[in-house]
Amino acid sequence: MNIRVCVKQVPDMEGALGINPETGLAANLAGQERMDRASAHALEEALILKDQDRGHTITALTLGPPSHEPVLRRALAMGADRAVHLLTEDAPRDHLAMARALASALQAQTPDLVLCGAMSEDLMAGATGPMLAALLDVPFASGVVELRASGDTVEVVREVEGGARETLLLQLPAVLGIQSQARQPRYPTLTHMLRAGRQTIGTVSIPALETAGLPPRLKEPLQGRAVRFLTGAPEEKARDLFAILQGKGLVCAR
Amino acid sequence: MRALILAEHAEGTVSKAGLEAAGLALALAGTRGDCAFALLGKGAHEAARELAVTYGVPAVAVLGKGLFPPTSWAWARAVWDVFGHAPPEFFAAPQTTLMSEILPMLAARAGGFYASGVEDWHAGQDGPVFLRAAYSGKYAMETAPRVRPVFLTVLPGAFAPLAPVEGAEARVTEARAELPPSPVEHAGWSRPLESGLSLALADSLVAGGRGLGGPEGVDLLRQAAALFPRSAVAGSRGACDAGWLPASSQVGVTGATVSPKLYMACGISGAFQHVAGMRGAGFVVAVNLDPKAPVFLHADVGIVEDLKVFLPLLLKAAGENP
Numbered sequence: 271m272n273i274r275v276c277v278k279q280v281p282d283m284e285g286a287l288g289i290n291p292e293t294g295l296a297a298n299l300a301g302q303e304r305m306d307r308a309s310a311h312a313l314e315e316a317l318i319l320k321d322q323d324r325g326h327t328i329t330a331l332t333l334g335p336p337s338h339e340p341v342l343r344r345a346l347a348m349g350a351d352r353a354v355h356l357l358t359e360d361a362p363r364d365h366l367a368m369a370r371a372l373a374s375a376l377q378a379q380t381p382d383l384v385l386c387g388a389m390s391e392d393l394m395a396g397a398t399g400p401m402l403a404a405l406l407d408v409p410f411a412s413g414v415v416e417l418r419a420s421g422d423t424v425e426v427v428r429e430v431e432g433g434a435r436e437t438l439l440l441q442l443p444a445v446l447g448i449q450s451q452a453r454q455p456r457y458p459t460l461t462h463m464l465r466a467g468r469q470t471i472g473t474v475s476i477p478a479l480e481t482a483g484l485p486p487r488l489k490e491p492l493q494g495r496a497v498r499f500l501t502g503a504p505e506e507k508a509r510d511l512f513a514i515l516q517g518k519g520l521v522c523a524r
Numbered sequence: 525m526r527a528l529i530l531a532e533h534a535e536g537t538v539s540k541a542g543l544e545a546a547g548l549a550l551a552l553a554g555t556r557g558d559c560a561f562a563l564l565g566k567g568a569h570e571a572a573r574e575l576a577v578t579y580g581v582p583a584v585a586v587l588g589k590g591l592f593p594p595t596s597w598a599w600a601r602a603v604w605d606v607f608g609h610a611p612p613e614f615f616a617a618p619q620t621t622l623m624s625e626i627l628p629m630l631a632a633r634a635g636g637f638y639a640s641g642v643e644d645w646h647a648g649q650d651g652p653v654f655l656r657a658a659y660s661g662k663y664a665m666e667t668a669p670r671v672r673p674v675f676l677t678v679l680p681g682a683f684a685p686l687a688p689v690e691g692a693e694a695r696v697t698e699a700r701a702e703l704p705p706s707p708v709e710h711a712g713w714s715r716p717l718e719s720g721l722s723l724a725l726a727d728s729l730v731a732g733g734r735g736l737g738g739p740e741g742v743d744l745l746r747q748a749a750a751l752f753p754r755s756a757v758a759g760s761r762g763a764c765d766a767g768w769l770p771a772s773s774q775v776g777v778t779g780a781t782v783s784p785k786l787y788m789a790c791g792i793s794g795a796f797q798h799v800a801g802m803r804g805a806g807f808v809v810a811v812n813l814d815p816k817a818p819v820f821l822h823a824d825v826g827i828v829e830d831l832k833v834f835l836p837l838l839l840k841a842a843g844e845n846p
């Protein structure tokens with residue numbers, strides 16, 4: 271089976287973020303970027319399929335500027351067979367434009383299975399998978415936590431609201447949105463790392479993309495509650511918190 | 525019609541989240557007569573009648589083979605089959621698993637604009653501007669369409685639900701969708717491993733996230749939980765995926781929805797999928813190393829500390845405080 275995995279490089283969200291005035295997008299102030307977690311889970315599922323059947327070929331695909339090459343090296347180091355970089359000038363942010371670029375790259379040689387993350391950590395939209403499926407005119411399922419490929423179908427278990435699980439049978443080719451889950455994405459192995467460093471990455475230049483939306487603008491997030499930050503030494507904060515909770519009758523009576 | 529509302533329905537009614545999407549649709553369209561509900565699949569007629577009578581919004585029952593159980597493949601096709609020849613300006617739906625598949629599929633097919641998890645909107649110079657979370661919730665993103673139609677999924681809990689109106693019965697119509705054989709087959713449901721019953725019954729929840737750093741962190745949560753009455757330990761998807769806590773203790777859209785008197789979030793970033801499950805808590809305390817963690821936007825008291833340092837100090841403070 272010919273498996274494509276869409277992987278994405280995102281700013282490391284743990285550290286301090288700032289807005290890049292040129293792109294209007296957020297960046298890690300220390301320049302730290304990494305593979306999006308959902309992408310990593312998608313790649314892991316492809317690698318598990320390959321562990322079971324060495325006949326599968328896994329191609330990692332990313333759409334982004336040249337600075338996003340490390341995410342493909344990482345994918346190769348984790349065990350992807352090949353990598354293709356769809357080169358854009360800036361980090362893409364328009365869902366339709368991204369899906370169209372990916373679809374045109376995939377249409378040339380329609381893969382059997384396309385795996386995406388259910389939702390990326392940066393744009394948090396979960397749009398690429400379903401849009402890609404619609405453009406390729408193939409079935410789609412999101413929230414996927416288990417998959418088994420057999421013949422020309424894939425059986426998936428996907429999570430929905432409240433944690434209930436739905437089993438679906440999809441005819442191949444299909445696009446799946448992979449949900450994060452207990453099977454953690456593997457670490458690169460030394461042999462794969464050595465190979466990844468040498469391997470050439472295919473590149474395709476993507477012309478300036480026509481967008482469905484105006485350039486997005488980032489703002490401070492909406493506040494749900496008026497938070498009061500406790501101050502002072504950690505011991506003081508602990509005493510204050512306990513007193514607050516006690517005052518509200520929220521601690522065990524003793 | 526300017527705005528079409530898509531919503532799942534059961535036993536003739538639409539969920540609260542569906543009515544909230546309708547609330548946004550009405551705000552965008554202007555009048556109830558300019559909106560319409562589209563109901564698909566089993567029970568579509570009953571739901572359409574019920575909605576038209578209760579809310580004074582026209583409703584279309586879309587009938588056809590293969591619409592039940594719902595699949596995004598069939599529903600997206602049916603909607604486009606019926607409404608695609610003269611699409612309204614806006615399509616709005618609650619941000620559920622199914623609708624989060626259907627709306628972007630439709631947007632791609634229509635060459636339209638898609639925004640997911642819409643939390644707020646305002647009228648800009650060139651039309652509506654939508655607000656949604658991005659970057660793990662550390663920013664809100666304003667996004668505005670350049671093209672039509674506009675396809676939206678609406679964050680549950682963000683908008684007031686459409687209010688009923690008396691004596692304003694609207695029209696119910698029927699449409700038929702012709703669908704080719706589906707390449708997607710629904711093969712059954714299973715319940716979550718264990719229901720979040722003990723979570724739902726607890727008055728106090730001490731919850732941990734990826735910031736626990738490992739199973740040792742869970743011990744700290746347990747000890748802290750012992751300070752509070754009728755307490756239990758809960759977690760984010762991050763902590764459950766890592767295997768430090770069982771999946772049954774997960775709070776959020778794909779876990780339990782809880783409303784304890786006290787919710788103490790330790791090492792949880794506060795992604796909207798998590799917040800959706802604990803928004804109803806009485807009093808919220810957040811402990812996080814990162815002062816910019818979005819969890820603080822949903823907390824009453826915030827503590828910027830390492831939970832591994834802070835929780836032992838809290839236990840100590842409790843010990844000093846008989």
Ligand SMILES: Cc1cc2nc3c(=O)[nH]c(=O)nc-3n(C[C@H](O)[C@H](O)[C@H](O)COP(=O)(O)OP(=O)(O)OC[C@H]3O[C@@H](n4cnc5c(N)ncnc54)[C@H](O)[C@@H]3O)c2cc1C
Nearest residue numbers: 733734735760761762776777778791792793798813830831
């Ligand atoms: C379809 C879908 C459904 C989802 N459903 C759910 C759901 O039901 N529930 C849910 O929770 N998530 C859900 N998620 C995942 C959600 O988007 C987040 O990825 C998840 O909530 C993150 O978990 P976390 O906060 O534990 O981890 P992270 O986001 O990694 O946050 C860890 C936090 O810990 C802090 N930290 C680190 N070390 C320490 C320390 N020593 N002391 C104090 N703080 C520390 C960090 O600053 C950070 O803020 C869903 C996602 C999708 C796409």
